[in-house]
Amino acid sequence: MSEAILQIRNLSKSYFHKQPVLHDVSLDVKPEEILIIIGPSGAGKSTLMRCINHLITPSSGHIYFKGLDIPSLHGNQMRACRRRIGMVFQEFNLVERLTVLENLLIGRLGYMKPLDAFLQRYAAEDIDAAEALLTRLGLREFALKRADNLSGGQRQRVGIGRALMQNPELLLVDEPTSSLDPKTSVEVMEIMAELARERHIPVLVNMHDVNLARRFADRIVGMREGRIVFDGKKEELTNDTLAKIYGGDSWMH
Amino acid sequence: MDALTRRVLKTQEPVPTGGMEKVRRFFRFYGVQILLFLFVVYVLFALSRLGISPKRISEGFTQGKVFLSRLFPPDFITRWDDIRHDMLESLEIAVVASIIGILLSLPLGLLGARNLMPSVVTWPVRLFISLARAFNPIIIGIIFVKAVGFGPLAGLLTLSVASVGFIGKLFIEAVEEISMKQVEAVRASGASFLSVIRFGVLPQVSARFIGFGMYQFDSNLRNSTTLGIVGAGGIGGTLFAAYQRFDYRIVCAIVLLIIGLIILDEYVSERVRRVFQ
Known part of the structure; x- marks a missing residue:
C-alpha cells in the first residue's frame, strides 16, 4: 500500500482537566482500505472521528489529510476541507422534514454559492447524480418522500448517499448499525463497502459489533479508554486481544 | 411535607x-x-x-339586569360608517403588526438561542425580548400615543413590540429544542453557517413558527380592539365613546361584531395551522 491518506499523530482530547477521552492516539488510514475501529462505549471512538472533520477541536496533536493539518484550519478553509470528508451517523441524522432527495443534496451544500444554496438552486448534474445514487441505494421511488417516513435501514442508506454526494476522499462512519437489526446491518454495510470500493474511497468505521467488523474490515483497530490497544489484520484479532479491548472474556462465551 | x-x-x-x-x-x-x-x-x-359581600353581589346583579335590557336590540345603523371604518382599521393594525413582529422575531429567535450562539449575543437579544414583553399592550399603547400622537400608527407600533416580546421568546424556545444531530450532519457536509441554519435548523422549526405566528395574530386581533380606548386606533375608540354616551345598543352592536371577527379568525387560523402541519 502506498502513502497514508490520513495521518493522525499524538492526538489527545480532554473535556475536563486530567480526564482525557483520547490519549496520544496515532493512526494511519491508507488509500482504499476499510479500517474498522472497535472498542467498548466510551473508548473515545466517536470523539476521534469528530476530531477528523473538526466537529470537535482536539486538545493537542495533528491530523494530516492530504497535506492539510485539520485541527489548525478555520472558517472557509475548514469547511472546504470538511466537504472532502463524508460522514455517516449512528442515528442517521437526516433532516426529518426534508425529502430524501433534498437530504442527499445536502451533501452538495459545501460546494455551492451561499445564495444558490439558500434558494436550493442545485446544479442539474448534482440532481442527476443524486437520482442515480438513489437508484443504486434502492430508494428511487422514495426520492420525494419525507425522510421521517422511512425505516431505519432506508434512512441509513440515505445517510450514506448524502455522504457520497460530497464526492468525499474519505468516509467517516460512526456506529452505522447500532440502531439497526442484524440483517439490515449487514445489508447497509454491504452497500456501503461496495460503493466505497467502486469510488476508491477509504473508509474509517466505528462499531462495537466484532463479527460485523471481522466481516467487512481490511484492518481492525481496537481502542480502550482513549488509547489504541490493537492494530492489525482481522486474522490477527484473537480472543486474547478482544479480552484486552473489551475487558474480561466472560461476554464471549 | x-x-x-x-x-x-x-x-x-x-x-x-x-x-x-x-x-x-x-x-x-x-x-x-x-x-x-x-x-x-x-x-x-x-x-x-x-x-x-353577598349584599354587594346581589346589588350588582340587579344593576346588571337593567344594563342587559338596555343592550338590546343592537343598533348597527346609527354609527355604521364609524364602526365599519374602525373595525377594518383594527384588522389592518393586527395584520401589519403581526407581520412586522414575525419578521423581527425570525432573526431574534435564532440570535437568542443558546444552542447556536455564544452568550455575548444571546444575552442582549433575550433582554430586549424580555423588555418588549414586560408591559401590557395598553401601557405600551399609552406611551406610543404620547410619543407619536393619536391614531393607528401608535397601535401598530404597540402591537409590533408586543408581538416581538411573545413570539420572539417562543421562537427562541423552539430553536433551543431542535435536534442538534441534524445540525451536526449539515455542518459535517462543509456547509456554510447560513446553510446550516437554512437546512439544519429551519426545517425543524418552520411548522412551529407558523403556529406561533398565527397564535400571535389571534392575540393581536383581540388587543387591536381595545387599543382605541387609549387613542391608539381601531374599534376600541368608538366602543369607548358609545359607553360614555350610554349608547348601549351601539355597544352591543360593536361587541357582536368583535365576537364575529374573533370566531372567523379562529376558523381561519385553525385551517392555516392544519395546512402547515
Whole structure:
C-alpha cells in the first residue's frame, strides 16, 4: 500500500482537566482500505472521528489529510476541507422534514454559492447524480418522500448517499448499525463497502459489533479508554486481544 | 411535607432535644400545610378589603339586569360608517403588526438561542425580548400615543413590540429544542453557517413558527380592539365613546361584531395551522 491518506499523530482530547477521552492516539488510514475501529462505549471512538472533520477541536496533536493539518484550519478553509470528508451517523441524522432527495443534496451544500444554496438552486448534474445514487441505494421511488417516513435501514442508506454526494476522499462512519437489526446491518454495510470500493474511497468505521467488523474490515483497530490497544489484520484479532479491548472474556462465551 | 414522608422520617431520625432543633423540625414537617393555611387566610382577607359581600353581589346583579335590557336590540345603523371604518382599521393594525413582529422575531429567535450562539449575543437579544414583553399592550399603547400622537400608527407600533416580546421568546424556545444531530450532519457536509441554519435548523422549526405566528395574530386581533380606548386606533375608540354616551345598543352592536371577527379568525387560523402541519 502506498502513502497514508490520513495521518493522525499524538492526538489527545480532554473535556475536563486530567480526564482525557483520547490519549496520544496515532493512526494511519491508507488509500482504499476499510479500517474498522472497535472498542467498548466510551473508548473515545466517536470523539476521534469528530476530531477528523473538526466537529470537535482536539486538545493537542495533528491530523494530516492530504497535506492539510485539520485541527489548525478555520472558517472557509475548514469547511472546504470538511466537504472532502463524508460522514455517516449512528442515528442517521437526516433532516426529518426534508425529502430524501433534498437530504442527499445536502451533501452538495459545501460546494455551492451561499445564495444558490439558500434558494436550493442545485446544479442539474448534482440532481442527476443524486437520482442515480438513489437508484443504486434502492430508494428511487422514495426520492420525494419525507425522510421521517422511512425505516431505519432506508434512512441509513440515505445517510450514506448524502455522504457520497460530497464526492468525499474519505468516509467517516460512526456506529452505522447500532440502531439497526442484524440483517439490515449487514445489508447497509454491504452497500456501503461496495460503493466505497467502486469510488476508491477509504473508509474509517466505528462499531462495537466484532463479527460485523471481522466481516467487512481490511484492518481492525481496537481502542480502550482513549488509547489504541490493537492494530492489525482481522486474522490477527484473537480472543486474547478482544479480552484486552473489551475487558474480561466472560461476554464471549 | 406529606403524612407518608413524615411518618417514614419520624422512624429514621432521632427526636431532637434542643429547643431550636424542635422548632426547625416542626417547620420542616408542617411547612407546606402552614403556607396553605396562610394562603386561604389571605384570600378571605382580600375579599373583605375589596368590600365584596353577598349584599354587594346581589346589588350588582340587579344593576346588571337593567344594563342587559338596555343592550338590546343592537343598533348597527346609527354609527355604521364609524364602526365599519374602525373595525377594518383594527384588522389592518393586527395584520401589519403581526407581520412586522414575525419578521423581527425570525432573526431574534435564532440570535437568542443558546444552542447556536455564544452568550455575548444571546444575552442582549433575550433582554430586549424580555423588555418588549414586560408591559401590557395598553401601557405600551399609552406611551406610543404620547410619543407619536393619536391614531393607528401608535397601535401598530404597540402591537409590533408586543408581538416581538411573545413570539420572539417562543421562537427562541423552539430553536433551543431542535435536534442538534441534524445540525451536526449539515455542518459535517462543509456547509456554510447560513446553510446550516437554512437546512439544519429551519426545517425543524418552520411548522412551529407558523403556529406561533398565527397564535400571535389571534392575540393581536383581540388587543387591536381595545387599543382605541387609549387613542391608539381601531374599534376600541368608538366602543369607548358609545359607553360614555350610554349608547348601549351601539355597544352591543360593536361587541357582536368583535365576537364575529374573533370566531372567523379562529376558523381561519385553525385551517392555516392544519395546512402547515
